[in-house]
Amino acid sequence: MRIDILTLFPQMMNMFFEESIIKRAQKKGLVEVVFHNLHDYSLTRYGSVDDYPYGGNAGMVMAVEPLANCIEQLQAQRPYDEVIYTAPDGEMFNQRTANELSLKGNLIVLCGHYKGVDERLREHFITRELSIGDYVLTGGELAAAVMCDAIIRLIPGVIGDEQSALSDSFQDGLLAPPEYTRPPEFRGWRVPDVLLSGNHAKIEQWRYEQAIERTRQRRPDLLKDQEN
Ligand code: ADE
Numbered sequence: 001m002r003i004d005i006l007t008l009f010p011q012m013m014n015m016f017f018e019e020s021i022i023k024r025a026q027k028k029g030l031v032e033v034v035f036h037n038l039h040d041y042s043l044t045r046y047g048s049v050d051d052y053p054y055g056g057n058a059g060m061v062m063a064v065e066p067l068a069n070c071i072e073q074l075q076a077q078r079p080y081d082e083v084i085y086t087a088p089d090g091e092m093f094n095q096r097t098a099n100e101l102s103l104k105g106n107l108i109v110l111c112g113h114y115k116g117v118d119e120r121l122r123e124h125f126i127t128r129e130l131s132i133g134d135y136v137l138t139g140g141e142l143a144a145a146v147m148c149d150a151i152i153r154l155i156p157g158v159i160g161d162e163q164s165a166l167s168d169s170f171q172d173g174l175l176a177p178p179e180y181t182r183p184p185e186f187r188g189w190r191v192p193d194v195l196l197s198g199n200h201a202k203i204e205q206w207r208y209e210q211a212i213e214r215t216r217q218r219r220p221d222l223l224k225d226q227e228n
Contacts, residue, residue: 001104001155002032003148004074006067007111008049009141010035016145025158033148036074041066050114059115067110067117071125074108083108083127086140086147087116090129093147095170097130101147102154109148111140173226175219177210 007013017023017033025031039047043066050060071083081104091097101107110117110126122129132143153159169176180191194206215222 001030001102001152002034002078002106003151004034004036004080004106004108005111005144005148006036006038006070006108007141007144008038008113009111009139010037012141013111013145017148021159022149022152025152025155028157030155030157031152036070038062038066038070041070053115057115061115062113062117062121064118064120067121068125071108071110078106080106080108083110083125084147085110085112085117085122085126085129086131086143087112087129088131088134088136090131093130093132093143093150095150095168098147098150098154099171101151109144111144113139170222172211173222174211175214175222177207177214 005013013035017026022031022033026033038049042049043063049062049066051063053059053061074080082101084107086109130143130147132146137143154165159165165171167176180195184191184196192206194202197203212223
């Protein structure tokens with residue numbers, strides 16, 4: 001998979017992708033993340049890519065032409081499955097979105113800024129608008145990093161034990177059951193007997209029941225989603 005990230009702050013993004021699991025995934029050739037500094041596509045002498053909004057609103061708007069140029073240059077080199085725009089008014093990003101996007105070949109992610117982008121960009125270039133939550137960040141970089149992290153870790157081979165990605169919270173629409181490790185008893189608090197029993201069928205059944213119970217207590221909305 002290849003992800004091209006269009007941003008005003010490539011250094012900020014770089015820091016995140018140069019560490020740990022995401023860095024290893026790139027080294028292993030499982031994913032290639034390429035940053036593009038939007039200032040390089042500026043049409044002004046000052047490197048700016050924003051302008052005043054028509055109609056005299058407060059704030060600045062990212063201009064259509066430099067961003068369109070950047071996207072079209074990339075699209076001339078290879079086909080892209082999605083051109084994603086990070087925006088608080090986008091569709092909510094969740095585990096289902098991460099699963100779906102982890103199966104794609106090439107993605108563009110445009111990090112929004114200021115008051116947003118010229119609407120013509122959204123109409124003619126963006127194929128998917130995604131939000132990471134009902135709050136407003138200063139820019140789309142953190143949102144893009146969150147989404148890329150959730151997507152990349154699902155690519156087969158990225159995390160060592162593939163089973164562990166499959167048993168994540170949300171992966172089957174349920175929260176994950178509790179986990180324990182040694183010692184079997186600490187200050188009188190014992191690990192549930194069933195986990196020490198060696199009976200795999202019983203353990204699976206226990207995990208499933210715990211997952212249901214935890215979801216019912218903490219996120220009953222997820223169970224309702226499953227009914228639909
Ligand atoms: N940009 C600003 N706030 C955002 C959010 N909540 N999700 C995605 N992009 C954003």
